[in-house]
Structures are given as structure tokens and as C-alpha cells.
Amino acid sequence: MEAGIVGLPNVGKSSLFNAVTCSQAAQAANYPFCTIEPNEGMVSVPDPRLDRIAVFVKPERILPATIKLVDIAGIVKGASVGEGLGNKFLTHIREVDAIIQVVRCFDDPDVTHVSGRIDPLSDIEIIETELMLADMQVMENALPKAQRAAKIGDKDAKQRVEVIEKCLAQLNQGLPVRGLELDPMEKKVAMTFGLMTAKPILFAANVDEKDLQGQSPLVQQVRDYAKSHNAGVVVVCAKLEAELAELEPADRDEMLASLGLTEPSLASLAREAYRTLGQQSYFTAGVKEVRAWTIPIGATAPQSAGVIHTDFERGFIRAEVYTLDDLETYKTEAAIRAAGKLRVEGKSYVMQDGDICHFLFNV
Secondary structure (H helix, E strand, O other), X not given: OEEEEEOOOOOOHHHHHHHHOOOOXXXXXXXXXOOOOOEEEEEEEOOHHHHHHHHHHOOOEEEOEEEEEEEOOOOOOOHHHOHHHHHHHHHHHHOOOEEEEEEEOOOOOOOOOOOOOOOHHHHHHHHHHHHHHHHHHHHHHHHHHHHHHHHOOOHHHHHHHHHXXXXXXXXXXXXXXXXXXXXXXXXXXXXXXXXXHHOOEEEEEEOOOOOOOOOOHHHHHHHHHHHXXXXXXXXXXXXXXXXXXXXXXXXXXXXXXXXXXOOOHHHHHHHHHHHHOOEEEEEEEOOOEEEEEEEEOOOEHHHHHHHHXXXXXXXXXXXXXXXXXXXXXXXXXXXXXXXXXXXXXOOOOEOOOOOEEEEEEOO
């Protein structure tokens, strides 16, 4: 699963990407389109539960979940019709599974804003409008072909026509497709078009070092907008995060403590991106490793076992499951089993976030 980092030029997007991936790349020049091809990086998803499990299991290593982040070059007004190499950049957005939009919520006379003013809601509107216009082009181009196929009795084409028309009606109202109510089959059809406004979105409010808690009116505007659109918000200071990323762990902890912070904001960003992608974790725990495995929310036990190895899903017999609370109460898996707290779950079991388990299978 991939999340694409988007935004207007000079909002701190690439600085944030470099920090979150611990990149030592040189700072980008202060002008639009300095990133022509998307950069990609694998990012760990910090999860304190792993350390809590490790206290009792004492593994040789701890492996957190990871997600891929893609740094996509700055989008400008008119991107949907090719402004600023827009078509190329929009293609990159189509390929990701979720969008992280970095929104500038700080003023700095040394960093030029492409619009000449700091206005988070205007920035959000520009990006959203360009994505909607591009989606409209896709659907308008697809509609005639689907209509022709539907006229000769193609049942699948008839459904495509209905989905296209629903999406176009939504877009013509100036609303993103992600807010449109579609049944599971309609969603499956809509996904084939790679609509950008159908992708879940997370806003990263980029603040200066004087507003690390995001108390400014600019950040509140982003929060209000996100709430009304059922989206998440994370407050980050890309400049500070870039500095923290270059420090040794002890120095980083000392700097965080001096600022009244317990962890870098990038940890929250990674976790929220994970959630926005519709992912959750279950754990396996042994002396070799304690590991977080990534599964979609709603995955069944056999599907979850298949993440480890396809044979596990194919020959699934049962899952033995316990919780972190169980482990902290009884200290060992053997004691959990003896206390009758080790659950045996079958093929229909829907995995819960934080389940600790192992699978029995036969192939």
C-alpha cells in the first residue's frame, strides 16, 4: 500500500518526505517543479505495543509494520490541463492508494508561496479542484464507450454507465468521489478508473517551531475542513522534523524533551497514514522476533495468515489468539493457555487490531 504526499510548491512537502524517510538528500531549490520524478521511501509505523510485547517475549529483533510513501512534485492551478507538467504529476497520484496533502500553516518571507499569500483553505481547494477536474475528464472520456457497449446488451457496461453517471453527478457538484455512497460492487467498478478524489485523504498541517501543538487559526481552519470531510489531520513542523532526523537517538530524545514532546510528529503521521490506508496490525511473538503484520481492516483469519505465507491461507486450520492485556496479566503464552484465555478461532474470524496469534495449517 502506498500513500502519495502532495501539495502546492513550497509548502514543505519534500522536506517532510526527506525527514520521514531519514533521507539525507540535499534541500530542494526554492521554486516549483524541483522534483520531477516521484521519490519513494519505505517508512516504519511506530507501534508502542511491540515494545510492550517484547518485555515478556525478549525477542532477538522487533519488526514494525511499514508503508511506502511517494513524494509527488508540487501541483499548481491548471495542473488538470497540463500546467506545470501537471498531467505527469497527476498520473503519479493515480497510482497511490491514499493521499497525504501537506498544507502550509506558517509564514516565512524567505519561502515564497506560489499564491503570494498564506491561505490553507485556498491551498486545499486548489488541489481538490485540479483532482476533480482531472477525474471529470476521465469519466467523460469513459462514458461514451460504456454507453455504446451497454446498447448492445453488455450487462457489465450497463453498470459502468450507472457508476460513471453517479460519479460525474458528484463531481459536477464540486464534491470528491470519496464522499459518494456506493455499494461494494459499484465501488469495485469505480476503482477501475483510478479516480484521485475517490482515494482517502489525510491532511498534514505544516507549522513553524512556535506552533508545535497547532494552536494557530490557520491549523484550526484545516481541522474544521478535515472534520467536515471525514478526513484526518496531523500537525507537523517539517523544519524541526528534518533537524530531528539528522540527530543520534539520545540527542533526538533530549531535543524532544526540551520541546515538551514525547516523540517526533512523524510517528503520528506514519500511524495516521496507516489508518488512512485502511490498514491494521496483528502480531506474532517468539524468541526470534516480535513482528507486526499488515492486514486490511476486516480481514479474516485465513486472509491474515496468508500475509505470512500463501500456504498458511491455503491450508488454514485455526488461529490461536490472545491479547496484549492477557500477556501483561499472565506474563507468558503458556500461562495464558493454562488460564483458558487462549482463544481458538476458525475461518470466519475477523482479525482485530492488536491480536497476538499463531496459525495452524496443513498443506
